[in-house]
Amino acid sequence: MASDVIAYCLGMEFSPLSSTLVKGQSITTRLSRRAIARGRAAGVDQKRSGVTLSGAELVARLGPHPARRWGLDLGADDGLARWLIAACLLAPRGDEEAAGAARRALAERGLDAPGCLAQAGAQPVAAALIASSYPKPEITAARLVRASASLIERHGGRLSALVAGADGLAELGAALLGLAPGVGPAAVAEFLRPLRERFAAAREVPLTPAARAAAIHVGLLREGEDEEGEPGALRSVLSQENPAPDLADVEAALNRLGRRACRRGAVGSCPLREGCPALARARSDGGGAGAR
Numbered sequence: 001m002a003s004d005v006i007a008y009c010l011g012m013e014f015s016p017l018s019s020t021l022v023k024g025q026s027i028t029t030r031l032s033r034r035a036i037a038r039g040r041a042a043g044v045d046q047k048r049s050g051v052t053l054s055g056a057e058l059v060a061r062l063g064p065h066p067a068r069r070w071g072l073d074l075g076a077d078d079g080l081a082r083w084l085i086a087a088c089l090l091a092p093r094g095d096e097e098a099a100g101a102a103r104r105a106l107a108e109r110g111l112d113a114p115g116c117l118a119q120a121g122a123q124p125v126a127a128a129l130i131a132s133s134y135p136k137p138e139i140t141a142a143r144l145v146r147a148s149a150s151l152i153e154r155h156g157g158r159l160s161a162l163v164a165g166a167d168g169l170a171e172l173g174a175a176l177l178g179l180a181p182g183v184g185p186a187a188v189a190e191f192l193r194p195l196r197e198r199f200a201a202a203r204e205v206p207l208t209p210a211a212r213a214a215a216i217h218v219g220l221l222r223e224g225e226d227e228e229g230e231p232g233a234l235r236s237v238l239s240q241e242n243p244a245p246d247l248a249d250v251e252a253a254l255n256r257l258g259r260r261a262c263r264r265g266a267v268g269s270c271p272l273r274e275g276c277p278a279l280a281r282a283r284s285d286g287g288g289a290g291a292r
Contacts, residue, residue: 052277053272053275055220055237055241055245055249058250059246061275062252063253064248065251066086066099066252067079067083068249072086074194074195074198077157080160080163081114082112083194084114085117085147085148087191088147088191089103091186091190098132101133101134102128102134105131109124111128115148117144117145118151118152120145122138122142125144126140146180150178150179169192169202169204172201196248204229206226206229207226208251208255210258210262210263211251211252211258212226212227212254213262214254214258218277220234220250220254231247234251261276
C-alpha cells in the first residue's frame with residue numbers, strides 16, 4: 001500500500017521499486033532532494049522575466065486552497081480531521097463545487113467531523129450526500145464512516161499524532177491508506193498537499209499535473225522543473241515575492257487553472273481571460289486573431 005501512494009504521488013504506474021530503500025534513503029526522498037537542488041541552483045534567477053502572473057495574483061484571481069475557503073484550521077486536530085473528510089470527498093473527481101456542496105449538507109446535519117460520522121452510521125450520511133447530489137452517495141458514506149471510526153479507535157481522532165510520527169511519505173501513506181478500504185492514494189495525496197509546510201513526511205508530495213502545467217504556462221516554472229518529489233523550484237520562486245504567498249494556496253489556484261484550461265488546451269475557456277499567456281501567444285502567432 002505504501003508503494004501505491006508513492007507511485008500515485010510521482011504520477012507513475014505502480015512499481016515495486018517505488019518503495020525500495022537504497023543506502024537508507026527512499027527513492028522519493030532522493031527525488032525530492034533533486035527537486036530542491038534544482039530550485040536552489042536557479043537562485044535569484046527564479047525571479048524570471050517570463051512570469052506573467054505572480055503567485056499572489058493567481059490566488060487573488062482564482063482563490064486559495066479549499067481548506068482555507070471552507071474555514072478549516074489545518075493547525076488544529078479538529079481542522080485536520082474535517083479536512084480528511086473533505087479530501088475524501090474532493091479526491092475522486094477533483095470537483096470542488098460537488099465536494100463543497102456535500103460538506104455543507106453534512107455540516108447542516110452535524111456530520112462533517114469524524115466523531116459524528118462514526119456515531120451516525122452510513123444511512124444518515126448517505127442521505128446527506130444524496131441531498132447534495134454527490135455521486136455514489138452510499139459507497140462514499142460507507143467509506144467516510146469506516147475511516148472516521150478507524151481514526152477514532154486507532155488514533156483517538158488525532159491526525160496530527162499520526163502524521164507527525166511517520167518516518168517519510170511511504171510510512172505516512174500506508175498509515176492513512178490503512179484507515180479504511182476505499183481511502184485511496186488520490187485521497188491521501190489530496191489530504192497531504194496543504195500539509196507540506198507543517199509535517200516533514202508530507203514535503204515529498206509533488207504538484208498535481210494540472211498545477212504544474214499551469215505553472216509552466218504562466219512562467220512560474222520552466223520545463224523540467226518540479227516534475228517529481230517536493231516542489232522546490234516553485235517554492236523558491238514564490239519566496240521571491242513580498243510577502244511570499246502560501247504554497248498550498250498557489251498550488252490550488254494553479255490546479256484550477258490547469259484543470260480548466262492548460263491541461264485541456266482550452267485557451268478559449270481560460271479563467272485568466274485576457275491575462276492568459278497562451279491566448280496572447282495564439283493571437284500573436286495568428287496575427288491578432290482570437291483563439292477558438
